[in-house]
Amino acid sequence: MSTPALKVTNLRKVYRKGTVAVDDLSLTVPQGEFFGFLGPNGAGKSTTIHCITGIANPTGGTIEIFGLDAVKNYREARRLVGLCPQEFNVDPFAKPADIVDWAGGYFGMNRAQRKSRVDYLMERFELTPHLKKTFRELSGGLKRRVVLARALVHDPKLIILDEPTAGVDVELRRVLWNYLTEINQDGRTILLTSHYLEEVERLCRQIAIVNKGKVVREGTKSEMAATPGSLERAYLVATGAEPDHVAGQ
């Protein structure tokens, strides 16, 4: 059996003010998987992702990325991960190509590698006509494209997408879905969080549902859909929401 792309064991994160955001969360994402990570707002999805990628310090537990400890061997582990965060954590006065180029530089890509990759991503995400604009001058959808391009610049083995299609138009959603499917088929592992269940149903094969900092249900998409009848109902039952209104529809 191959090393999992991501293995989170008994992860715990308590913030300074005492809020327990993640509590004994364990998760395994096999290589090549398209993995859906679902849960209501405040369930601990983003905190888990922040612990995996180094934005947050875990309070306890272990995180392994392709077998590398994400805390002890953080530099080696981070080379393998690309993060598209939920919020736009970007210098608003920088231009799209610079933002993506800098990210490539942080990951140690040389000038020729960056140039070729940045050109490809600008073209692929239809950002070429907007190269002279600063990030703050872009529309919400274009901003999302820049952040995605930044996450993918170093061609990571594990791609973590935290609500990548929140607030974007149908066109970009389709461009993104096609691209993600393509790179997943190419062998990249993808962890996706989304509030759009149809998106998860369309893209993901494995799903974990998290609530109050714990994984409350995990399985394949077909298992989830079979019991209790649809992914939406499975989600509502797992998160403790009342499923009656769904049943009544």
Place this chain on the structure above:
Amino acid sequence: MSAQDFTPPQGDKMGVNWIGLYTIVRRDVQRMLRVPIQVFIAPWSSALLMIFVFGYVLGGTMRTIGGHKYIEFVMPGVLMMNIITAAFLQSSSAIYFSRFIRFVEEMLVAPLSYLEMVVGSLSTVVLRATFTGIGILIIGLCFGATTIESWPMFIFWIVAVSIIFGLAGILIGLWSKSFEQLNMPVVFFLTPLSMLGGSFFTMKMLPDWLHWILWANPFFYFINGIRGAMIGVDEAPQGLSIALTLLMIAGLGGLVWRLFSRGYGLRE
């Protein structure tokens, strides 16, 4: 499944991420050049006014100090005041802005060590301080006030003081939770201490009972050091000034290193 099994080479420890480090400098320089008036024109015009008013106009009426015209005596102080401010503002604003907008996360998720982040940030600080200093030296030349007795010591003081205030700026940038807090050190420490650090007067101009104001002020040693390198006039032993400066670099560097490794102000 189409995935090919991937196993990262074990024990494949990364060396220095030179490209990453250079990218930090490149990005900060690009950011700096977006606001050239704030970064370069403001200190140069402030230095021009100080040299003109204190050095040329008032200094013309004053006696020489250690065989040097007053304008030559003032010049190192003016230079050091601006280098201190430039170094502090560069690192404090870069760190604070990147935390405030959260684009510091771009570096946190990348394979960059804490040392590379700090060195990258300080390199830009030294660059900014050096360019600020070069501009002021040229202004001084126009007034016939620029002399350099020892280039190695002159460069040492520019770089060492830039690093000290670059590190201090990083600390304030990490600690600040508002722009108000970010500006507090300039108002309450940098400006008063540099004015009282002997930029415009010698120790002999003060009554004996006030000499402690200079001895207790770290800025005095920086100004004394660069004045010694420029015109050969110093009021404190150069060895003491150098030792205190190196000690401050070690202390502040250690503190910044510790805070970065804990993720203070950076990681959640």
